[in-house]
Amino acid sequence: MKQTVHDAIVIGSGPAGYTAAIYLGRAGYAPLVIAGALTPGGQLMNTTEVENFPGFPKAVLGPDLMNQMREQAEHFGAQIEYDDVVSVDLSGDIKRITTDGGEEYQTRAVVITTGSQYRKLEIPGEREFSGRGVSYCATCDGFFFKNKPIVVVGGGDSAMSDADFLTRFGSSVTLIHRRQGFRASKIMVDRAKANDKISFLLDSVVTRINGDGSGVTSLDVRNTATGQQSNIPANGVFVAIGFTPQTAFFNGQVDLDQDGYILVKGGSTKTSVPGVFAAGDVTDKIYRQAISAAGMGCRAALDAQEYLTSLDNR
CATH class of the missing domain: 3.50.50.60 (FAD/NAD(P)-binding domain)
Structure with a gap:
């Protein structure tokens, strides 16, 4: 036929x-x-x-x-x-x-x-904990992190929107961005900054995602200006980098x-x-x-x- x-x-x-x-x-x-x-x-x-x-x-x-x-x-x-x-x-x-x-x-x-x-971060721990604390969709997975510390990685509109949305669930939301300035539109940045539950960690990149059998427990972070290393607690990591x-x-x-x-x-x-x-x-x-x-x-x-x-x- x-x-x-x-x-x-x-x-x-x-x-x-x-x-x-x-x-x-x-x-x-x-x-x-x-x-x-x-x-x-x-x-x-x-x-x-x-x-x-x-x-x-x-x-x-x-x-x-x-x-x-x-x-x-x-x-x-x-x-x-x-x-x-x-x-x-x-x-x-x-x-x-x-x-x-x-x-x-x-x-x-x-x-x-x-x-x-x-787009992925391509760092140690990202693939291992994907679906067990690492997510790329705030609206899909935010519910699973009620009253837990959450991190959003990114500096665009999506990152700002995700951070704002995730404050409905997390005990805290930290937005990590590699620079001081943002790609996001002013209205989205202003909205995020006006939300008391969102804190900003700028000039910083996540270098490793740590966890155990229950999922993500913390992140290793490096300051791009000083080189200083730090570790911050987190159970949910939402990647919004493009x-x-x-x-x-x-x-x-x-x-x-x-x-x-x-x-x-x-x-x-x-x-x-x-x-x-x-x-x-x-x-x-x-x-x-x-x-x-x-x-x-x-x-x-x-x-x-x-x-x-x-x-x-x-």
Whole structure:
């Protein structure tokens, strides 16, 4: 039996992927969205209140926002598959996509919205105590550290938001950052500084995570200015130091920058491969906002539509 050739496949989900699917669906292309097996919906599935997405003056829960986007995409004809892409063949007019479940899909256009994954500290103890005190998702795991000392590592918006959220559970929250200044926006820094349960340990890096059979017990910390070593008690360590784009499975078939983010041409979402487009955090390491990802997903869908029209007019 001849295999179906889709007009468009969206690899990934989140604000970029679901928005691309909405636009492609409304244009009549019935896109297939390969949304991921474990975290369909992207990083917002691990976020509590989203206060800066237009249209929600009283904020919206991240999972609720993603579920509404998914339902909207399905309403306009998108098909959602909950699987992970493990390899692709982007050569020629017909692209081939293989999933972890063993399915192979064919498509004329691809929109990549695979986002990024949590960056690790890569220090002794991190891997050993992952899931036993070391976490990368405050909203997922904060509950397990009620009345226990918590440390957040990082200096961006995510770190500030995590620290603020974790004060609901921890006996104390210490934010450790390698510099004096923060990457986070002023409003997020001000909010964290106004919270009496948050203390700051600046010009400092965690060098080792210590623990026993029950989990994490303390951290070894080095002051970057003086070199002084110290040990601080902690049962929960939440790492919020950025992300790594999920592009490894493309195996060099699209051009990437030195950090692994997909390069796009000018103000478009076109990659180095005709018929392949990218949107969201997989290509954006500056803004990294849900609304900018959604806007880029819209642009990717429009670029894909233009490409598909050009194929039909050959």
